[in-house]
Amino acid sequence: MSQPGADVPDHRGRTGLHLTGRELDRNPDVVVRDVELLCAGWHVLRKTTFDHRRADGTWSTQQRETYDRGDGAAVLPYDVERGTVLLTRQFRWPVYVNGHPDGLLVEAAAGLLDDEDPVAAIKREAAEELGVQLRDVELVMAPWMSPGSVTERLHLFAAAYSAADRSGAGGGLVEEGEDIEVLELPFTEALAQVREGCIDDAKTVLLLQWAALSGPFSSAADV
Template sequence: MPKPFQFNANDVTVEKRETVFQGFFRMDKLWLTHARFDGREMPTFTRELFVRGDATCVLPYDPERDEVVLLEQFRLGALGRDQSPWLLELVAGMNEDGEAPEEVARREAEEEAGLTFGHLEKVCDYLVSPGGTTELVHLYCGHTSTTDAGGLYGLEHEHEDIRAHVVPADEAIAMIQDGRINNAAAIIAIQWLQLNRERLRREWVAA
């Protein structure tokens, strides 16, 4: 059997592309074709694509107190499901043109939680839902102090209403296990913390 990744972007032909909606978000429609695994060419087909820039998410972690900071806020996409549409999430923001992910992490930590970071450790980059959107998330864990953390934050003109919670690491892990936290960035970051927690407590406390 051939190994994975035999194709690349050169094996895709976009015959036509047009913007079909431009509001708070943008939607494009594409006519395209691409190579197939059996050697043939895929007939031309259409797809709608949610065009969204890259984002940065960061899990604030205090290794001395063994606590994380999680943000509670309303999310429209969770409305209508058998759960509250107020989710517990990470510090997060969209990357502006030319802005490094680390800059976004530090800016959003101040705006959304009143936090500053020492060391930022990369967790991973991941595509949010590549079947329909362009968004890629840069995910980090940030060294912070939770001593004075918690409270209400958010930018009024951006209609943000955020409550920052200080949560013991064990409780955050339990919320992944029982489904109280069910958004991808938080799940990935907290599970990563579970794997790297003892190392971070050694390295970051010593620093």
Template sequence: MGEIIGQELVYDGWYRFSRLKVRLPDGVVVERHLLDNGQAVAVLPYDPVRRCCLLITQPRAPVIAAGEAPVLEAIAGGLDGIAPEDRIREEAMEEGGLRLGQLEPVANIWPIPPVSTERVMLYLAEYTAADRVGEGGGAEGEFEAISVHEITLDALRDMVLAGELTDAKTLVLAQALLLRRPELWSGGR
């Protein structure tokens, strides 16, 4: 299993970054790095009547640095000490202007276990056109520059199949929706 035998805090800001000494099961000691960014939650809202889902884009420094177009993402945010269900409802309103009803748990994933402590609780949630009660765009003062996108479920499926949905949490959620609700897709692909 291994054990941490030393830890040096390198950076303490938006995230905490540490250098670790880890003793592997065979006794070898290696250096590893740890990004401590807490727990998070994400949701893929979908409208089964209009056959669409709601995703967002926002400027992400790594994506900008790679010179790529903005990445479509599920609504997400850090827990900040709030219960996952309550937090994702807040995020849905802030980011998407969307009121969520019942949440369907999907998984609690490790997005990047080699380096990050983050676990992300994933949910699916149905919504209707009447649940679009705000503009979204992010919380005032957080400077998120979020854009809200409703896309068809067929477009979502096509992006999954073509490998074009590149955000990991969103891909997992889209695949879960495809598996759990196959009746939502036309043509039975």
């Protein structure tokens, strides 16, 4: 029987989604045996069976489910002169259903890359979500966000901005269901919210702590 996303196109026109990972041979201690496509919704869920050689030389057969939503990018715009950063607040169903009081999460502006270059993608997201035109962006780090089950790698950027760079209201794209509030906060207040647990989104915490420890608001930046 035909399976959408495998031998026939899914609703996004994709095929061959069951082949991802079958060709991997970079690690001689891992031999891929099978890849099963479990679900091809907007993103892709796979179950992979592989043999793994342990440190003691014995082999074991394992299965892992991986959720593939592609890679992403996020950015922390900062204004050193005014001591501010630009963040967003929006409703997130996954955190709401997992215990967050109202699901309204304070975050750095972010989005998925699809097939776009990370720099181009984050400049576009900043314009759409924050209403700010960023010129030069700096790649801060590119961590794996949930390596036990999610394939995503997130490119974290920072960029200087000024009041003159605010070209629009932001808010995201209505046609994509976005309803984003733009927050311009004093950096000291944003960092305090991290300590108090009010800002608890991982990418945002990473960027704010980077800005305090080695970024534009660090003591070294004043030297």
